[in-house]
Amino acid sequence: MGYTTDLGSFLLKEDKQLFEAIMPIESAVKVIASLVKVAGLEGILGKAGKTNIQGEEVQKLDEVANQILIDYLSESGQFYGLASEELDQPIFPEKGKDAQYVIAFDPLDGSSNIDVNVNIGTIFSIHKRIGDGVENFLQEGKKQVVAGYVIYGSATMLVLSTGKGVNGFTFDPSVGSFFLSHPDMKLPEKGKIYSINEANAEKWDKKGLKEYIQALKGEGYTLRYIGSMVADVHRTVIKGGIFAYPSDRKNPNGKLRLLYEASPMAFLIEQAGGLATTGQEDILDIKPTDIHQRTPVYLGSKKEIQQLLGYLQG
Numbered sequence: 001m002g003y004t005t006d007l008g009s010f011l012l013k014e015d016k017q018l019f020e021a022i023m024p025i026e027s028a029v030k031v032i033a034s035l036v037k038v039a040g041l042e043g044i045l046g047k048a049g050k051t052n053i054q055g056e057e058v059q060k061l062d063e064v065a066n067q068i069l070i071d072y073l074s075e076s077g078q079f080y081g082l083a084s085e086e087l088d089q090p091i092f093p094e095k096g097k098d099a100q101y102v103i104a105f106d107p108l109d110g111s112s113n114i115d116v117n118v119n120i121g122t123i124f125s126i127h128k129r130i131g132d133g134v135e136n137f138l139q140e141g142k143k144q145v146v147a148g149y150v151i152y153g154s155a156t157m158l159v160l161s162t163g164k165g166v167n168g169f170t171f172d173p174s175v176g177s178f179f180l181s182h183p184d185m186k187l188p189e190k191g192k193i194y195s196i197n198e199a200n201a202e203k204w205d206k207k208g209l210k211e212y213i214q215a216l217k218g219e220g221y222t223l224r225y226i227g228s229m230v231a232d233v234h235r236t237v238i239k240g241g242i243f244a245y246p247s248d249r250k251n252p253n254g255k256l257r258l259l260y261e262a263s264p265m266a267f268l269i270e271q272a273g274g275l276a277t278t279g280q281e282d283i284l285d286i287k288p289t290d291i292h293q294r295t296p297v298y299l300g301s302k303k304e305i306q307q308l309l310g311y312l313q314g
Helices: 007-014 016-037 061-074 111-116 198-203 209-218 229-239 259-272 302-313
Strands: 047-051 057-058 078-084 101-109 121-128 146-152 157-160 169-173 177-182 194-196 242-245 276-279 297-300
Touching: 007 016, 007 169, 007 177, 016 061, 016 101, 016 121, 016 146, 016 157, 057 111, 061 078, 061 101, 061 111, 078 259, 101 111, 101 146, 101 259, 111 121, 121 229, 121 242, 121 259, 146 259, 157 177, 157 229, 157 259, 194 229, 198 209, 209 302, 229 242, 229 259, 229 297, 259 297, 276 302, 297 302
Parallel strands: 078 101, 194 242
Antiparallel strands: 047 057, 101 121, 121 146, 146 157, 157 169, 169 177, 242 297, 276 297
């Protein structure tokens, strides 16, 4: 086969404690990956007929993925607390009362793309426990001990960092394991792709952002925007460039969630040699005040982010 290092073997060499925390995530996302492939046959496509704490319409597969993660993570005993984008408040499992980690996750990022069979994913972020309540989740992103995402696409990939760089693992369904396929992932110093919903340009509230996008076009950059953060960020990790979801007049604090999306992705990007910013500060320096806090997001290769900051702060 040409590949021998599976996720479990890799983690055992890095950190046995993290091995025990991450393996329940692996088990859960395998189940989610299998359901994504047959969602149309299982009758779990479409809207669930309710809205989540974010005020967004919940998809049936959102609910299923969220419950799978809750069940596996709670049963593992590895996590003192669980926070999900889909839940109003964190969960503190009985089996995790003595655990040393907490986890925040977006069970199914890009769920608006489920029905049209576009890549979606799962994002997760692990911190060390520091107390007995919600304060565990209000830690700066730079204090993460693990950040990762799973992309359900032509192949299912799990990309993660334990603070020692970024590694990608591809799922082989014939043996039921994730194997190291992308060791030591690094963003190119610059790319040729910018990823932003340019349809919102007239609503952007950041002075200089339009001029920056025009400058990229003048340099021959190509627009690529999927609308699933996992897919857009994964492409950015592989090919470089910039992914942006700025604040605008409708969403003055930004739209992406700090705990469940921005912070783990920023950690991965910086571990891979890139930069991640709100336009004013490093995303990883933000101390959250609410578990559903939102933030503007700009992340990508160093050249593009440094150039962006020149336009935003100049």
